[in-house]
Amino acid sequence: MAKGKDRKYYMVGGKGGVGKTSLSSSLAVRFATAGHHTLLVSTDPAHSLSDSLAQDVTGGLPVAVEGTDGMMYAMEVDPDQAKAEFAAFAKQADVSAGAKDFMSSVGLGGLADQLGDLKLGELLDTPPPGLDEAIAIAKVVQFIKDEKYAKFTRIVFDTAPTGHTLRLLSLPDFLDASIGKIVRLRQKLTSAGDAVKSLFGVADEAQDEAVVKLERLKAQLQEVKDLFRNEDTTEFVIVTIPTVLGISESGRLLAELRKEGVPARRLVVNQIINAAVTFCTVKAKDQRRAMEMLDADAGLRTLKRIEAPLFDMEIRGVPALQFMGGQVWTD
Template sequence: MCAAPGRRYFMVGGKGGVGKTSLSASLAVRFANAGHATLVVSTDPAHSLSDSLAQDVTGGQPVRVEGTDAPLFALELDPEDAKAEIRQFASADGGKGVNDFMDSVGLGAFTQQLADLKLGELLDTPPPGLDEAMAIAKVVQFVDGGEFSQFDRIVFDTAPTGHTLRMLSLPDFLDATIGKVVRLRQTISGAGNAIKGMFGADTSTPDEAVEKLEGLKKKLKTVSELFRDQDKMEFVIACIPTVMAANESARLMESLKGEGVPVRRVVVNQLLPGGGASTTEAEEALAEAKERGDEKLERVLKGVLKDAKFMATKRKDQERALSIIDDELGSKGGLSVARAQLFDIEIRGVPALQFFGMSVWQ
């Protein structure tokens, strides 16, 4: 991951609550410490990247990350900003003026076809994933030119699995939908220009709406192509050791492969550390305390036994989930399986992220 030359994009995604932000931020720290100019971007509506880095990285511009001399920058994008950009493609009056004009010249059927596509609803209330796709497109355009073109590692902390999967299928769907809208719009515009020409009006003004829609198509195409770039992109699946998360991660892997998205590794986060008294050891020590009549020690050891039973049960559950992950995603899926331990402190700030990343990103 660190050794590959040129610019590389990494998307960290998975079920909600598996630690995607900590993994994304720690990967970015790892890249930066290896000498790569790195940008970590959050497109997750939860806005947890600022919390993970222990500094405010909102505002729509890359912010230099504090606590390190490495070339590390962060950017937290607000999905509402992306939605606002999408809404600008819809007319302020919902197209009423166009409808009235076309009806007056006997071309109302065209606008009815346009209305049937429900473009206004699409743009006013964007489907899940569209805002994230737009945000990613903005970042790609951002680093392709200008003062931040030096970034050669861009890490995306994505929204939860369902949102990401819908985002992956959006570009192709919207490309077809917008294509129909553009063709109808051009037909309407052509008819309107013909009428204007009859009265000597200027018909050379370009259709602004068509230009905006074409611009939207271009942005989404950029995202779609980036998702599937086998040389520049890698999707990292984040998971926790539960059967539910393991099964969801297996489905995510299959969906990603079906979409042609490069996916090569899964990180299993929040594994219980080893050590501590076993159930057998706690039971034997408790029996000895009872024989000696040490009531104080007996009370303490009852608590130890309770904790030992709980940990033993949790470890069995995690082992069952790990077996599924190793089999479905590792052996059958061909993914590299990395493991990250559950720590007794919150992973927050560059030093903690660096320590965490050393155990994950080999």
């Protein structure tokens, strides 16, 4: 994983509570130790990256991680800001009931009905699941094009839990079906006359600007979709724990990733017990039973399996993450 100097993206994801943040952090530290300028990004709405690194990396901009000699930076992206931006886009395209009546009276009832079918009010109040993470990743992709941050050769994403990630993968298709319609309808309305344009409460230039913003958002999210599916630059690392529920969900996640064309080659089984205490012996037996499911699963058994032990200490801060990385991310 550390070979080569070309930019590589690693998405670390899985069921909630399996240790994604600790593993993604330890992987980033491992890359930095191997000589890569590394950026670690949390797109999980429930951030815990600052806790894992034992330093504040909030604020939406890369922060140098202490103890890595400037080789590693980390950042938490605010999902609420992404939702607010989407709400602003949707609000500019919203049409009230009174506006629809007027549009019908001037022969534009068909357009009004199409706008009503889009349920823009619902989009305004509840942005589609996965949008916040998609915009967060899109921002990072745009951000690293800046010369100042082009130096990063490894970018590790600490992603949201499984369900959120799967919704993220289907999001660009949703946007093509909904926001794309908004863009096309607004473009039609732009030429429908000053009286209709005034219904939106904005000037011509503002309408054009809104269309440009929506198109830019679609393009950025399409770039994220393409990034997820690029076998040369991207890998999705599945993380699980040795329980029936964890492994079952990992199997479903792998099936969806392959269905979407997202490259996944490794499975990390975290928190494996190696002890002879009575309680641990029983727990280890349960874990072995769950691990047998991996051998029987047609998809999961094809992945390179990495087994990570349950550590007898809290993994927090760069020294602990270096230790964890040395135990987990090895050949």
